[in-house]
Amino acid sequence: MSFIKWSDFRKALDANNYIKNPITATYLYVISQNTMTLAEAAMIATLQGLVNKQSPIQIYTLSSSQPDYQIWLDNLKESYRVSYENVSNPWHLLDIFKDYIEGYVLYNKSLNDPSINNACSLASLTNCIAIDETIQDKAEIYGITKIIGDCRNTDENWAFDNLWNSGLNHSIVIQLSPGNSSALRDYGIMTKSLIFYEDKIDVTALRDKIFSAMDKDSLCLGWGPDEFINVSTASKYGVSIVAADWSYNLTVLSSFPSLPINQKTLLPMPIKENVHNVTFIMSDGDNQQWNLGTNYSSHKWYGSPYKGKFNLGWSLSPSLYYLAPTVFKLYYESAAHGSTNDYFLVPPSGNGYMYPSKFDKKSLYIYINRLNDYMENVDEKYVAIIDDSSFYNKDLWDKFTIKPNIQGLFYLDYHKHDNYHGEINWSNNKPIVSCRDLLWDNIESEDDLIKNINQRVDSNQVNISNYNSYTFVYVHAWSKDLSNIEKVINKLKENPKVAIVTPETFMKLIEKNVKD
Structure with missing residues (x-):
């Protein structure tokens, strides 16, 4: 088990403005995205963010569309002595880690419904997982019975208007389409980041409101509905964009130290003058x-x-x-x-x-x-x-x-x-x-x-x-x-x-x- 002092964590954040998981993974439960429904994948992503920030025994996900995550997993085992076991049933994970969960926030996983983003933003502040209404009954069968909030029928402004000054961090936000059920959501839960999406290219009212409220030189992980207007809007307020909206397992991968590293030294190349x-x-x-x-x-x-x-x-x-x-x-x-x-x-x-x-x-x-x-x-x-x-x-x-x-x-x-x-x-x-x-x-x-x-x-x-x-x-x-x-x-x-x-x-x- 490897813990980092809060003072060291703060110093690292001030130096680079990325938030890392202070608890290094030592053992992983590994589950494939391909074995889960979209509602289950979102539930596990929020559980992953909740558990991984508290325990060295963590959750890691794989996907057939993202094959390199198997390489990173094998490397953790070979080079960092991280053991793991494969799990096929997401509800088994819920049962293993239910003591970490205070309750759940409800959302409606219909196409482009912003309630999933609002639910994740609220869940990050309340040690909860996000649950789609279609699996609410099953979650309660597994002992997750306390409903902390209901974000159904909320709009894209709700999380910022109601939660921004209630404990969300102001150095990182996550711009994520509601259609993206699981990627990046573990990191949002761990870092207590606002998760939002404004789907009209030339309407930036929500982005203006959020980016202008952030710290100087902040980060937006994810992606917007376009490139030029989105990056221009963020730049105006001193926010830079990291294309990360299909990133997984950042709560696990960020838990390892970022140490100085050198490129391989280039051999001297003969200089030719007339080329x-x-x-x-x-x-x-x-x-x-x-x-x-x-x-x-x-x-x-x-x-x-x-x-x-x-x-x-x-x-x-x-x-x-x-x-x-x-x-x-x-x-x-x-x-x-x-x-x-x-x-x-x-x-x-x-x-x-x-x-x-x-x-x-x-x-x-x-x-x-x-x-x-x-x-x-x-x-x-x-x-x-x-x-x-x-x-x-x-x-x-x-x-x-x-x-x-x-x-x-x-x-x-x-x-x-x-x-x-x-x-x-x-x-x-x-x-x-x-x-x-x-x-x-x-x-x-x-x-x-x-x-x-x-x-x-x-x-x-x-x-x-x-x-x-x-x-x-x-x-x-x-x-x-x-x-x-x-x-x-x-x-x-x-x-x-x-x-x-x-x-x-x-x-x-x-x-x-x-x-x-």
Whole structure:
């Protein structure tokens, strides 16, 4: 059993603004989402959050649609001595842990009914589980008879209007569609987080009300009905978004310590002066649920047989370092290393997804300080940035690059990531490099990318001192994979004046050779 002092817990929260489970798991009851109804899955997720914050004997769930959680479970057993047993009946778990439960909050699990979010928000404050009305009678048969609240017929504003100042934490909220029965709900219960959803893209009244009431530099885990309006709204109030609405088991995974870690040291690469340097960075590393659920083992992405055959940049959401440190460590340990390397950088736009130019100015100072500390802890030197037409905003980037652990920025424009065509700006003598090409379905094909780079070589863009001799390629994870990158690189290898380098080598070459 491993307990953390409250003072240490508070210190850790102040440093990174993620809330970790202070009780480390030593034994797990494991149950599959596929064996449960939606109502049962929601019940078990809320039970999981309630139990796991109080006991080292905890609950862990699996799902056939999220195969990597089996890998994380096996790693806990092999590397952290966490034993487990499989359970098939969710009601058996309710019976095992019924002494942890004060009662239940009732909700109606009809399509898009906000009562499940309201019930979970209330349950987090009252040591309760959330129960759908269709299984109320069965829950009472199992001895859970005390009804603490009834959230049926409540609207999407109810939890904030009635519970915000009744003990909910103000540093993390969870934005989760009512149609999502179980993912992330364990973490919401453990952290006493408001769970909400506003389903209209261009109506932000509820989000404005919630985000404006939060602490400076806060986090919203989950996802909204769109991307740009949602992230812009959050940024306005100093809140960053972590795409996490299909994340599971954060109450278990966050219970392990987040320790400083180093990337594998890159071998020195021979520097060629008369070549066109190209670096590839895979998109969507800010997507926590992808990194937890399918990326690691997928033959398309991190588990591809092509991984390690060429230099490639990856990013991992900082949330993994705090909420799933054992997972973060496995990514680092399995990185390709040798004549070709996997290299990690920070995903857009730092600790969480936000637009720096729209971010609350007072919160930005805290955000960047935390980012700088994080980068030191994980040995990452560069940050990918997504922003809205802000590439030339030197005063903004100076706030980032003044920090010693931020050695440069890879800039992506929101509306089209390659809007600035590979231009390079400078901030505190550090490079701000814009995206030049997109390997992205219906935008730039493999053949187009090969032709574009070879044409640059033909037009004599091979001068190590000229910014035109560098190409940063962003690879769209949802329409392209490592087999597409391999096809491009195999053709580019036929041209002796093209060099494929890691993002780190790419930036160091620019910093050393390209003049401001």
